[in-house]
Amino acid sequence: MSLRAEALSFSYGERPVLREVAFVLEAGELVGVVGPNGAGKSTLIDLLTRVRAPGSGRVSLDGVPLSKLSRLELARKIAVVPQAVSLPHAFSVGDIVMMGRTPHLGFLAPESDEDREIVGAAMRTTDVWEFRDRLVGNLSGGERQRVAFARALAQQPRYLLLDEPTAHLDLRYQVEVLRYARDATRRGLGALLVLHDLNLCARVCDRVVVLSEGVVVANGLPRTVVSEQLLKQVYGPDVRVLDALDPDGHPIVLPTV
């Protein structure tokens, strides 16, 4: 059971964005993807959900090539938590989360009580149940992020792809969102987490993939990947990794301004 990228390459016109990217996301695993702006992280999510087609290489989902699956089949297996700013303001929270049932309902079948239960459970998990009748436009960024997360859970996918889910969020909400992701992997989902915050990433992820200029330059345990030598190579000289680990045994990354 895995989501597998094999030799994925993609370019916008002449400009290569991803080059021969290969990695595996196993069920139950939380994998972080880090890298500088423009490293190809968001494009990678587009390729993994077939929003874009790779120039070469392929993605397979539990052994089946992505290109063999219909959009609905794909959406039953893979859910994306987008950056929360991009939800239409005039829909209610309940409407948005119910949209997560589309892959199972298709476009015609009415919502059943079971769907409503699943949606309700998803909203309770991310703590937005009490907002269910409110319009998305009236929520804060953190609340919207939890709505987007609830919608992804309502899809009941096997794999979760999170595209910078903590962007624009304060520390408390960052921790909450990452905790939902952690909980989901404990229930057996595979989760891919695109993140800018290296410390958070190292703390929460089982494995970290470092993308730089479209190439996977490292893929391994946070403790081994998050090294000063590698980060300087990827992000430039203004970064330090402390010799000591934090009390929980995670590396500490500091910018040197």
Next chain:
Amino acid sequence: MARSGNKRLGRLPLPRLLQFGVASGSLAPLLVSATALVLISVLAVSVGSVKIPLTEVFASLSRGLMGTTDGVQDTIVWQVRVPRVLLAAVVGSALALAGAGYQGVFRNPLADPYLLGASSGAAFGAASIKVLGASVPLLARIGVPVSAFGCALLAVVLVIALARQGPRVPLTNLILAGAVLGSVFTAATSFVMLSDPERATGVLSWLLGSFGTASWTKLAAVTPFVGVALVAISTASRALNLLQLGEKQAAQLGLPVEAFKYGLIAVATLATAAAVSVAGIIGFVGLLVPHAVRLAFGPDHRLLVPLAAVLGAAFLVAADLAARTVIAPAELPIGVITALIGGPFFLYLLRRGRAL
């Protein structure tokens, strides 16, 4: 689920009774709208150059349904007013459905059949056949809607191609391209009409938008197309809702976005072409009605689409009633009425910016 009204987002401050969520109460606003449509339609049959009391209207209607019409009054009711009211209703539905479809697909509350150039394209297609092909019997019957649909589709495709910047279709580009292409098609229509002055007068009165020549035949010609559009756009409601998340999220939730968009544009254009080929160019219905419904009841297409269809019908029946009564015994082109109401509404929306 109850939906909370919201001033910041510009919802009308409706009484509690009228605020319905789709899950629990979409039937109530539909029933209220349908009742309004029936009432305004009965009124429109009753009022005219010859006033017919409501009791007489019902008597004539029942005789008409039994096929036992008798006398002048029955003829006025059954051969003149009923087809006229029904045609206005069907055309109003078609335009509002097309507007709801375009607005949903473009995620742009200002998209409508008129502004996208579809109406002008359809008018050109229909006028060409009405003028140039009128002497060929088969062409005159079948050619008008087919040619209207073809040219309307061409106009919409051209407008989108002109307005497009990469994957995005910016609002200003869309409106400008629609206006320019609409003008080009309107000029081409004038050119075609001038080539045959004898037919030009008849074609012009159709073009300006009128239900004065409504008949059961015309009603039968247009209704199937509008029925198809109603079923197709209603069944697309959930997909239209998904599309409001943006194309990427819609695809990630299972929607085959490209195929869906082109299919829906084709259906909306079909409804436009059907409406234009019997009733000429009637602007602003497709803009005004779905937009007003969205302001009042929210963006859920499962309610928006059927409500727009019913209220579009009611709006155009009322507008036609006004068109033939305000300067009676003369008649205004119905497009004058819809433009007088819709123009200011459009400007108001432009000023207000897009909140939905």
